[in-house]
Amino acid sequence: MLSLRKDRKLFLPYVTGGVVPQWTDHLLALQDAGADAIEVGLPFSDPMLDGAVVQRASDQAIARGATVDAILADLDRIRGDLRVPLIAFTYTNLVERRGADRFCAMLREHGFGGLILPDLPVDEAGPVLAAAGDLDLVQLAAPATPPDRLERICATSRGFVYAVSVMGVTGERDTLTAEAYGLAGRLKALTDLPVLLGFGISGREQARQAGAVADGVAVGAAVMRRILDGATPADLGTLATEIRAGLDSAQV
């Protein structure tokens, strides 16, 4: 079960598990700089919804030997220092391979509160939902999603609703689009769950804009580009502080 704060706009950074040897230091730096929860990517060989940056991070992590077991073991070592909830972000085949029951139980045992599967639309989610228990299976909505599906997605989602801000893949973009505002607005009218905007949020200004229409942001490529370029945990802390400031300055 994800317990997310209600007293401020939410910041959910994404880090690909095992992308570099000290990747958990990045997690702790993001937590200290104002993250409200952290998405941990369990890398997949064929990440069809990821843009170039997260693909490269996934390839690099797999090449480094970042199996699911190795990533969970790394996380266990910092468990005492983690105060924010963890959300697994991966693709359906990793769940299928172990079986939904075993996979969800494993995530729960290792302290995860939520799960995001970007290639599992609500129509196919039944078996994972049945296995999830306390693990919140977060549903995604897209700008092209018609109204009746939005209702179904909101009714099914747990933890929050992930509003995909663009028709496209993960990656940094310069501005928040009109379709992102529109989608966030439609979702807010349908659900009491937090609505988080993701895909393309890369800095303070977009975080401020997103915070005005949604309950927070998920930020992946902007984090991963820096990690791939050799950023230190302190460098990531700077990015996180900027995004936190953008969210905190949002005019609702």
Added chain:
Amino acid sequence: MEADAKGHFGVFGGRYVPEALIAALDELDAHFRKAMGDPEFTGEFQRMLRDYAGTPSMLYDATRLSAEAGARILLKREDLNHTGAHKVRNVLGQALLTKRMGKGRVIAETGAGQHGVASATAAAYLDLECVVYMGEVDTERQALNVARMKMLGATVIPVKHGSRTLKDAINEALRDWVTNVDNTHYLLGTAAGPHPFPTMVRDFVSGIGFEAREQCREKTGALPDAVAACIGGGSNAIGLFHAFVPDDSVRIYGFEAGGDGFDTGRHASSITAGQTGVLHGARTYLLQDEDGQTIESHSISAGLDYPAVGPEHAYLNDIGRVTYEPVTDAEAMDAFALLCRTEGIIPAIESAHALAGALRIVPALRADLVREPTIIVNLSGRGDKDMHTAGAYFGLFEKGSTV
């Protein structure tokens, strides 16, 4: 065999794609169903298949090969179609549907380049913009096909991520589609992917089997005892099998790429050696490691070199209607040489897998039927594209060589 309303063949198939694509897949499904019930669409499709692609393809009595095989072998000559393979049926159907949907751009993935060339051909014929994604490794291996696509007016984009082969080209095409779905149709090259692709591609290529069934009855007065096809993604096979699935007396065989041999781990036998998984939008059989990462496949035949398979095949395997077996590179190349020498036909190496498998099943079939069996083999493509591979395999480029 029909999928349920959401595209499931038993536990296989379905739609495992980003939410952003669901509306487009619904739209495609609706257009497809309506088009197939509209005589204007089906009439134009049949006209194109006849006047442009050159179908129905012949069912050819391969008498010299039959004498060698100990069975009556009938070859479905898809190699004689325009562009040299069964694939032209699929691309013409999807390109015509693209026009009907009012979209002006198609994207396609390609491994060795055959589907890319077919897509570029259909796009030129129907005046559509065409972008082909091709793994960087493959663009280097298949420079001639890259030139063909460009000659036909297509843009070829090398894919530089992952293993830089077919599966990564599909990933990249899916990413393009998510981004440009308003004006773009994804012209998927095989009977795989999210619903409605497995059903749609099958229906567009199912003329192979319906033609062969009638041709066989005219020629022999009966249905065949068995039909055989090679399986990569599985479009030529499902195109042949579909008409025969209800015929209980007809045995159906699919031959997967066994590569260097089953025990070497270097093969593309996803049904025989894979486990259930989700890749490229469908639940199916998949070559994968313990975490669920896809394993790279290996085959001498680029067209069969794919780590998964269309979901309807996974289902036909599970219900026992079709027998799937691997055929090694060496077995396929022996059959390749045999067909060249007995019939003067150079087959695609893909199709040589079907032939090798058919030759293998003859003794058991004879024993069971207590007579000479009749077997239809889908000669899904011609072998001109494979002469570089075959030449190297048989040492033809060495001075003074003989096979």
